[in-house]
Amino acid sequence: ETGVTQSPTHLIKTRGQQVTLRCSSQSGHNTVSWYQQALGQGPQFIFQYYREEENGRGNFPPRFSGLQFPNYSSELNVNALELDDSALYLCASSSVDRGNSPLHFGNGTRLTVT
Amino acid sequence: GIQVEQSPPDLILQEGANSTLRCNFSDSVNNLQWFHQNPWGQLINLFYIPSGTKQNGLSATTVATERYSLLYISSSQTTDSGVYFCAVGTSGSRLTFGEGTQLTVNP
Numbered sequence: 001e002t003g004v005t006q007s008p009t010h011l012i013k014t015r016g017q018q019v020t021l022r023c024s025s026q027s028g029h030n031t032v033s034w035y036q037q038a039l040g041q042g043p044q045f046i047f048q049y050y051r052e053e054e055n056g057r058g059n060f061p062p063r064f065s066g067l068q069f070p071n072y073s074s075e076l077n078v079n080a081l082e083l084d085d086s087a088l089y090l091c092a093s094s095s096v097d098r099g100n101s102p103l104h105f106g107n108g109t110r111l112t113v114t
Numbered sequence: 115g116i117q118v119e120q121s122p123p124d125l126i127l128q129e130g131a132n133s134t135l136r137c138n139f140s141d142s143v144n145n146l147q148w149f150h151q152n153p154w155g156q157l158i159n160l161f162y163i164p165s166g167t168k169q170n171g172l173s174a175t176t177v178a179t180e181r182y183s184l185l186y187i188s189s190s191q192t193t194d195s196g197v198y199f200c201a202v203g204t205s206g207s208r209l210t211f212g213e214g215t216q217l218t219v220n221p
Binding site: 031032033037041042043044045050055056058088092094096101102104105107108110 | 210
């Protein structure tokens with residue numbers, strides 16, 4: 001069983017730039033969600049995708065957007081980067097077809113905005 | 115939204131010691147997971163409640179009616195060091211995380 005994989009592992013961007021982070025879901029999972037983890041804090045829910053549509057969003061501005069592809073992989077896009085966007089971005093997959101099911105997380109992408 | 119509180123925030127153990135971590139949540143939930151985050155940031159599933167409550171020196175119990183969960187660490191090892199998170203949810207994959215317990219196990 002292939003786990004959740006994320007790329008890249010590290011990224012450095014300049015304030016105002018745009019960034020795209022990628023995630024491949026665990027095999028057999030059809031739902032992907034993204035979380036932001038600032039240093040010293042717990043992860044915070046950004047949004048969830050199911051059947052290629054956003055299906056739930058946390059308290060994040062519209063410059064955070066995403067995509068889910070037919071193979072259930074996903075992208076997180078952040079426009080107009082701000083210094084406070086520096087964080088570990090975690091992708092998680094699960095299977096809603098089995099009702100509530102545990103989330104499985106990737107190793108994350110560490111984004112630094114300078 | 116749901117509030118999640120974890121205690122203690124920091125814990126230092128001598129290898130071989132036992133301890134209990136607590137997670138309180140403010141509303142009814144139908145999904146609760148415990149995670150271990152290692153120093154490299156990897157978030158590892160420990161338990162998904164309602165299924166799975168014991169593995170490798172760890173066990174968990176949840177009292178949903180009183181809105182808390184406990185994670186028991188027995189015979190701690192240095193490899194148990196890291197941050198332990200409790201996360202709860204009511205639907206889908208939207209989890210609310212606590213602030214975590216930073217555990218250090220000294221040899």
